Amino acid sequence: MDGDLMTINMGPNHPATHGVLRLKCQTDGEIISGITPVIGYLHRCFEKHSENVTYEQVIPYVDRCDYLSSMTMDFGYVVAVEKLMNIEVPEKVEYIRVVMAELQRIASHLLALGVYGMDMGAFTPMLYMLKERERILDLFELTCGARLLYNYMWVGGLSHDLPRGFVEMTYQFLDQFEPKIDEYDNVLSNNKIFVERTADIGVLPPDVAVNYGVTGPNLRASGVKWDLRKNEAYSIYDRFDFEVPIGEGIKGTVGDCWDRYYVRMIEIRESVKIVRQALAKMPKDGDVHKAVPKKIRPPKGSIYSRTESSRGDLGYYIISDGTPTPSRVKMRSPSFASLSAISEISEGWMMSDMISVLGSLDIVLGEIDR
Numbered sequence: 460m461d462g463d464l465m466t467i468n469m470g471p472n473h474p475a476t477h478g479v480l481r482l483k484c485q486t487d488g489e490i491i492s493g494i495t496p497v498i499g500y501l502h503r504c505f506e507k508h509s510e511n512v513t514y515e516q517v518i519p520y521v522d523r524c525d526y527l528s529s530m531t532m533d534f535g536y537v538v539a540v541e542k543l544m545n546i547e548v549p550e551k552v553e554y555i556r557v558v559m560a561e562l563q564r565i566a567s568h569l570l571a572l573g574v575y576g577m578d579m580g581a582f583t584p585m586l587y588m589l590k591e592r593e594r595i596l597d598l599f600e601l602t603c604g605a606r607l608l609y610n611y612m613w614v615g616g617l618s619h620d621l622p623r624g625f626v627e628m629t630y631q632f633l634d635q636f637e638p639k640i641d642e643y644d645n646v647l648s649n650n651k652i653f654v655e656r657t658a659d660i661g662v663l664p665p666d667v668a669v670n671y672g673v674t675g676p677n678l679r680a681s682g683v684k685w686d687l688r689k690n691e692a693y694s695i696y697d698r699f700d701f702e703v704p705i706g707e708g709i710k711g712t713v714g715d716c717w718d719r720y721y722v723r724m725i726e727i728r729e730s731v732k733i734v735r736q737a738l739a740k741m742p743k744d745g746d747v748h749k750a751v752p753k754k755i756r757p758p759k760g761s762i763y764s765r766t767e768s769s770r771g772d773l774g775y776y777i778i779s780d781g782t783p784t785p786s787r788v789k790m791r792s793p794s795f796a797s798l799s800a801i802s803e804i805s806e807g808w809m810m811s812d813m814i815s816v817l818g819s820l821d822i823v824l825g826e827i828d829r
Contacts, residue, residue: 464492467810471500478824482801482817489809494802501828509788514540514614514755517788522608524790524826527570528769530563530599532826533612538693539764539775540614543757551745552616553695557737558629559599559611561730566595567769568676568723568730571821575720576647578818579656584647591639594632601625615751626738633731640728648721657720658711661804661816665714671803672796675771677820680706680722681714687767699736701729716819723821756783770794770821790829794822 470481479500485493505520512520521536522529534556541548573588596606603611603619611618647653663673665681678685686703688696704725706718757779765774771793778787797820805813 469813478828480798480822480824480827482813484810484813486810489811491805491808491810491813494805494813496798496801498798498824498827501824503825503828505829506788506790509785511784513783514757514785517785518613519608519610521790522610524792524829525768525770525794525823526607526825527823528563528567529607529609530559530611531567531766531768531773533609534560534694535764535766535768535773536775537612537614538766539762539777540755540757542764543760543762543777543779544614544752544755546615546750546752548615548750549745549747550695551742552747552750554737554741555617555621555747556612557694557696557699558734558741559602561733561737562595562598562629564730564769565727565734566592568727569595572643572647572720572723575818575821576653578814579653581647581650581653584643587639587643587646591636594636598625598629598632601628613751614755616749617747620747626741629734629738633735637728637731640724640731644724648724654710654717656812656815657716657819660711660716660808660812661819662712663714663719663800663804667800667803668714671800673771673800674793674796675767675769676722676726677719677771677797679704680718682706687765687772691765693764693766696733698740699733701732704729716815719819719821754783756781765791768793770823770826771797790826792826792829794820794824795827795829798822798827 465486467484467486468481469484471479481497483495483497484491505524508520509517518533521532525532569588569592573585576584599609600606601622603609663681665683668678668681682705684703684705689703704722706713706722710717759779759781761778763774763776765772773793774791776789777785780786801816805816
């Protein structure tokens, strides 16, 4: 029997979405016929704030955009300003930045996978993964005193050098953590209920992903081997040996919810490899403040710079008018593009499947409401 379409609002809610989001769902019974994401409740206004503060004062605002991956947000911004000012940072700074960015990627993915398991009804993996994430936050706290919002990467350098014992503690963490990845894999990846909730659900074809501008793990899960650390290497990523995992349809169809989950699981392993290599090659001597300018005043002009954040292609477009305050800072948010595709990949599925799709995209509203 044909019935009238019904509009169901999901949200605004907080715990399930790392921010405030409302999904306006058109349904025929329990079948979704369309979803309209309604955003703008968080009001970060980071881009407008940036027009009224100095370049160095923008960094704390950048921290708060993707507050689950603040190090990679800082990384992208300072790389853009350094390109604008033609600053070459010391070798030691480059290695420390890579270590911090990859530890942050591990911490971000651990939270994404743990919370996603909880969305699907598996509570235990979240407790395991949060425990390991806390150890990474301990390393960050030891280094700069903060556990969530760091203001650690500065234009031309870093706020602090690595503290005594950091390298040894990081190696200890990696030695203890690597066997745990296999444990998480066994607990969740092959769990019958989890597989049935995610395999063949919410398939994102590669052409649709590209057309919507989806990047990062969500794009790679659709079989597109694109990672800025490899394809358009920045910083010193071209010096490290690591693989770019892609979705292979092991449990279902390439580009489904399970592939988006599993690509992040493999990326954790690859980030561990990068951190080990960076620690082994890192110069022992060097001043992390050597290239930090006393006054950040870029010449007139503009720059667009891209880096690979935990959620994908993070871009900064900065316009300088020659003063210490940027004329314009525009951020290209990977989460915004991923959320834009949710209707495309949810149509025809049930309301319960929409929860699987939303969780698999791993969005953070702080960078969407920028």
